[in-house]
Amino acid sequence: MREGGRRLRRLGFAAVFALAASAATAQTHQFSTDQRNLACGSPSAIGDGWATATPESAGLDGGRLCGIAARLTASNANVHAVVIARRGMLVFEQYFPGYDEPWGMGSGLHDFDAVTKHDMRSVSKSVVSLLVGIAIDRELIKSADEPIVKFFPDYSAVKSPGWDSITLRHLLTMSSGMQWDENRAWKDPQNDEPHLGSEADPYRYVLSKPVAAPPDTVWTYNGGGTDLLGNILERVSGKSLDAFAREALFTPLGISDWEWMKYHNEHIASAVGLRLRPRDAAKIGQLVLNKGAWADRQVVSAKWIEQSITPRFQAIGYFGGLFYYGQQWWMGRTLSADKEVKWIAAMGLGGQRLFIVPDLDLVVMTTSGLYGSSRQGNAALEILANFVIPAVRDK
The missing domain is CATH 3.40.710 (Beta-lactamase)
Incomplete structure (x- = not known):
């Protein structure tokens, strides 16, 4: 990976x-x-x-x-x-x-x-989980059992069959069932992870992935799901992910010197980009x-x-x-x-x-x-x- x-x-x-x-x-x-x-x-x-x-x-x-x-x-x-x-x-x-x-x-x-x-690197994923919890505490998100598609109405035409059953919790536990493989050589065209940085619209890429297994049945390591969670936080908070993280988590912890890096496509790297x-x-x-x-x-x-x-x-x-x-x-x-x-x-x-x-x-x-x-x-x-x-x- x-x-x-x-x-x-x-x-x-x-x-x-x-x-x-x-x-x-x-x-x-x-x-x-x-x-x-x-x-x-x-x-x-x-x-x-x-x-x-x-x-x-x-x-x-x-x-x-x-x-x-x-x-x-x-x-x-x-x-x-x-x-x-x-x-x-x-x-x-x-x-x-x-x-x-x-x-x-x-x-x-x-x-x-x-x-x-x-x-x-992927310690970033655990921080995203904390931010999702804070968003739920603030009632910006009703619960982790909300369906993902609720937050992406603008992608309803591209989502693959089966996505209606996938919730935030499935993304959090990496059990969405979507077809995803990042356990390959970086330049392998079948490695999904590089697409998060190379696609002009990485969320479209993730949401168009086929669902290969029923949610909550198979665990597959998946940074694409974490990037969706990061974008959901942006949508519900009305802030960029780094701005929400600063206000909701880092400032209360007295963390002032940090960075959350972006991919070449200018989307924030929710799953891997945090520097502390x-x-x-x-x-x-x-x-x-x-x-x-x-x-x-x-x-x-x-x-x-x-x-x-x-x-x-x-x-x-x-x-x-x-x-x-x-x-x-x-x-x-x-x-x-x-x-x-x-x-x-x-x-x-x-x-x-x-x-x-x-x-x-x-x-x-x-x-x-x-x-x-x-x-x-x-x-x-x-x-x-x-x-x-x-x-x-x-x-």
């Missing part, structure tokens, strides 16, 4: 780290030097709304967490950021240079720090952990969060592994020592991973540049299983 309407030339990992060794003159951001001078993993104070603390004060073994950097270096993991929050406080962050393919900026070696935005600072992405995780609340404000209803993170389908093969899928959120479990720990996640191509571990009051966000690599999920899961969970020192 591929994302985002563009595929750039990739460097081998050996070449990447050779470049890293000679990159002493590469431009760095304001906080890079400060970050290196701090104790291992100490969060920077940048006035973004996060309360910061030491790992030990939040019941974590800081020494164990300090082993993350050595492990990532030894395994050439090309991870760019590791951010950890516990008990509602930011307790650990580390950033690493590496190869990346940031949207619109060109591939190559990049430096990262606390104020660097990173492509979220990793510590701001961790706020999204904390919001879910807090059942929709942030800083004593209910941003999205607890009911919507519960519906979103309830497993509805088994999802095999995407991002590597056996998981379950809710409403644009993934669910899984990790075996760490003798403990089986359940988690909720938002996942994006290249190793973008937002893990939420309710039983441990824990949020872990990682970003990386493993596009097209079968290892893209391994590094984040290894950090979670072999470092973060074993670092918990309380019940």
Whole structure:
């Protein structure tokens, strides 16, 4: 599976780290030097709304967490950021240079720090789900069981038979039954995803796809459905998706430095185009952990969060592994020592991973540049299983 309407030339990992060794003159951001001078993993104070603390004060073994950097270096993991929050406080962050393919900026070696935005790729889908929940909370949408065609009367002549039965919830759970395949090479003409960026009217393209199975029976990974949800939000709010996201979600979370990129056809890339600072992405995780609340404000209803993170389908093969899928959120479990720990996640191509571990009051966000690599999920899961969970020192 591929994302985002563009595929750039990739460097081998050996070449990447050779470049890293000679990159002493590469431009760095304001906080890079400060970050290196701090104790291992100490969060920077940048006035973004996060309360910061030491790992030990939040019941974590800081020494164990300090082993993350050595492990990532030894395994050439090309991870760019590791951010950890516990008990509602930011307790650990580390950033690493590496190869990346940031949207619109060109591939190559990049430096990262606390104020660097990173492509979220399909983590964007989980954010769209939160925005749909907010729209329902505000009664802009009656419910997730509303039929899709209700919002697209201008496409009634092009919709394929069977679309009358497809609801927002079917798009959210990727169970619409529409014929869709993005698990192909990017240049394969049968890959549906590139059409989202190349078609003059991508919504017409999606709505004209045939319905191959009854809704709510088959799970198929589908970014086209998420782009429809993004356009529905625009239609019901009277705002562009990024304007609605700013007002309804990002401003309440104190997220001010972000981008939601557009395809070449000038349509916003709802399913894959969000760029956030990793510590701001961790706020999204904390919001879910807090059942929709942030800083004593209910941003999205607890009911919507519960519906979103309830497993509805088994999802095999995407991002590597056996998981379950809710409403644009993934669910899984990790075996760490003798403990089986359940988690909720938002996942994006290249190793973008937002893990939420309710039983441990824990949020872990990682970003990386493993596009097209079968290892893209391994590094984040290894950090979670072999470092973060074993670092918990309380019940």
